[in-house]
Amino acid sequence: MNPKKMLAAFLLFSLNAVLLGNQQKIIKDDLDFPYILTSPPQRIISLAPNITEILFDLDLGEKVVGVTRYCDFPEKALKKEKIGGLIDLNLERIIALKPDLIIGFRGNPIRTIERLRGLHLPLFVLEIGKNLETVFIIIEKIGTITQKEKKAEILVESLKKRYNKTQAALRNVQHEPRVFLSIHGTGLWTCGKGSFLNDLVEKARGVNIAGNIRRKWLHYNREQLIHDNPEVIIILSKSQREFSNVKDWIKNEAHLKGIKAVETDRIYFLDENLATRPGPRLMDALEELARILHPQFFKEER
Template structure:
């Protein structure tokens, strides 16, 4: 069983494995200054219906399940977020005061911790969600589809989003959330800021001569790493590195100790939620037989990347990109790692 994207919260074991997992339809306008009074009643009615139908279609967006979702006439005032990355984006758009429910893993920004809890990613409490009387529920592919469908059967408007394969999918995600919350202007501003951060890293690394080999370790039991289908693989490449596990056709997978030794990575990134976890993971890694000879361990290039920031497909991924780039190419980024 392949491992999903890293967890959005502190639980491990089976829950950890499960937890860590628009086109706008526009109507065709009637061209010209046509006077409906000059038409036959039948034709006038037909054109009026076409115009009204087009206007209605223009107010529809498709979610990432491909389902049409009617945009609300007014900005939603009571939003339930079913995933930590969605919560982060909502707060980044200035909509934190409208979020009336969030998962127990929604702890960023710190203000999100005071939002009423609805349960977890895979075990949300539907009765709690209904009691919050939301006019918009934003779900994520990490939520079990059967539960998402049950929320919809409660008569609540549910908009479902998917995780992206790389950084380029971040802007469309923000734009969709901005559209469905009627916060298009705020979304445009956030997208501009995120793209500026990515462009800044791209410019600093343009023409780099070498790309260090990178191994990513997810802190915890086993040597979990990201494969070529994970967006973390894309971030490593954008940061000027080469993921030694990129050939794995998976998002996350267990890696063998012997393979790490053969790959001999120049840099190891440990995804950890705290400095204490990072130090424990680094010490455990260095004690594995043969790992002391790996270049990254031998030269002290084992670094912490904030697990929550890296494992949530949200705005902080641009910060992760900048940190990885600084650690891989400090001479290009103009600062110490």
């Protein structure tokens, strides 16, 4: 081939490679809005604690420039710029941080989401996790938009292995105890059908006494609690002190003294942040729940 033609062919091939390499990929977020994937993001803002935890688990902590004031894990997240809370986001601060990716979720106010879109900021909104399986999907989606697909795949596989190990340990369970989950350290607030906490109880081979109520979060009245007579009460708290206060209230409440969980002192602490954030640490919550409900199958781990 003529040298000039060879050079022209090489240049054409190189140009096509560059064009293909820079080709934009468009994916849709969970609100069905398009997001354009170009180069890996360098300045990420997280609008929820579970998203922050996933980003750090994908080794993207150095790329995170802003988080909510509730993003307290891992410890390095505490040093990041705060952009408000889950529902009172500071738009001016978000804009000032010049993000090239903002990751939110359906729990953020729709008005705020619309304002961010109106400002043409690079926003990707995720669904709220409904169960452990949707947490895996959330991790994979964050892996895709940050171009950390392989890291996300490895993380999901490791979580699935832990899940399978827990299920194997529970394979011979004969009795699934009735469970009451007390959330937010308030005594009788609990979770119903459709919540990821209900899903965790079921996966830990327990029966959530509020699991047949089609409300994710609800207040349980004392009469119903007495009637359902839970064998185990699990108090989700941010601290042992908060747990002790709620436990003492339950044990000292005259009307609740006949409940089996109170009589047998099967009232347990579960870290609220583990169990209420649909991220990687939800697996820690599942493992702890399984050990609480069925300690006989986890004796070797103690």
